[in-house]
Amino acid sequence: MMKSRYVTVYPLLQRRNVASVFKRSYQEIKSASGITIKVLQSDNGGEYRNTTMNNFCKAKFVKRGFSVPFNPKQNGMAEWMNRTLVEMARCMHKDSGIDKSYWCEALMTAAGILKNILNASNKNSIPHEMVFKKVLRTMQSIGVESKHALKIIKY
Numbered sequence: 001m002m003k004s005r006y007v008t009v010y011p012l013l014q015r016r017n018v019a020s021v022f023k024r025s026y027q028e029i030k031s032a033s034g035i036t037i038k039v040l041q042s043d044n045g046g047e048y049r050n051t052t053m054n055n056f057c058k059a060k061f062v063k064r065g066f067s068v069p070f071n072p073k074q075n076g077m078a079e080w081m082n083r084t085l086v087e088m089a090r091c092m093h094k095d096s097g098i099d100k101s102y103w104c105e106a107l108m109t110a111a112g113i114l115k116n117i118l119n120a121s122n123k124n125s126i127p128h129e130m131v132f133k134k135v136l137r138t139m140q141s142i143g144v145e146s147k148h149a150l151k152i153i154k155y
Helices: 015-033 051-059 072-096 100-114 127-132
Strands: 039-042 063-066
Touching: 015 051, 015 127, 039 072, 051 063, 072 100
Parallel strands: 039 063
Antiparallel strands: none
């Protein structure tokens, strides 16, 4: 079983959109890497326990696991990842001085950083490389003023 710790952030306006976003994420990962999600561990929130999610997971042979209510330790990796992403986004906001309306961008940038660095469980490959078999060559910057210089050449 591959445990890449690959993370992607999908900002949602409403929790009821979880099923449609999970379907899209499943298809994106499968088409880009050939990897299929085999297990989905989640809490007992209604956004995860509904007919749409159940039917999709059943059709795609995704095994479901639900944590015991009020026991976040059963979702340890997800809880740790959420905390890490939030802390990174807070640091970016504080350091760059950008407006709080850029919170989603900061979270997505944090996820981009985490999937492009080595971690404790994978000391030889970054998560992006493990999933897609190639290294991501671009990194995003947040809160950085950009200036472009053009060199005009006269013939």
